[in-house]
Amino acid sequence: MQATATVLVYSDDSNTREQVRLATGRRPAPDVPQVEFVECATPAAVIKELDRGGIDVAVLDGEAVPMGGMGLCRQAKDEIFNCPPVLLLIGRPQDAWLATWSRAEAAVTHPVDPVEFAPALASLLRQKKALSA
Numbered sequence: 001m002q003a004t005a006t007v008l009v010y011s012d013d014s015n016t017r018e019q020v021r022l023a024t025g026r027r028p029a030p031d032v033p034q035v036e037f038v039e040c041a042t043p044a045a046v047i048k049e050l051d052r053g054g055i056d057v058a059v060l061d062g063e064a065v066p067m068g069g070m071g072l073c074r075q076a077k078d079e080i081f082n083c084p085p086v087l088l089l090i091g092r093p094q095d096a097w098l099a100t101w102s103r104a105e106a107a108v109t110h111p112v113d114p115v116e117f118a119p120a121l122a123s124l125l126r127q128k129k130a131l132s133a
Helices: 014-024 043-052 069-079 093-101 114-132
Strands: 004-010 034-040 057-061 086-090 106-109
Touching: 004 014, 004 043, 004 114, 014 034, 014 114, 034 043, 043 057, 043 069, 057 069, 057 114, 069 086, 069 093, 086 093, 086 114, 093 106, 106 114
Parallel strands: 004 034, 004 057, 057 086, 086 106
Antiparallel strands: none
């Protein structure tokens, strides 16, 4: 197993980024690597980091301003070669269809609930590992 996994977290709200870090802890599940975070507060920073590579999973805030995570996810899936899996934070469970439109691999509701978030993140890390093998 690799030593660490890199998770990009995008939100214009530092509290949301902190909720993601706290919900993840050192690792979201015992069978996945420890997590290192790359935090981004702007869409341009997200695209730059994804272009650079080395991101295992991206967590995007669907409620971010000026560009929400759903639109940013769709843009990244169109523009980034081998775009990593995306976990989308959505405002309401009814917005899950929008997460599908954006081509996110998973979605959880905001505010971040560690019981819901950590297993979703761990699942995406497992999928990324399986695809890389």
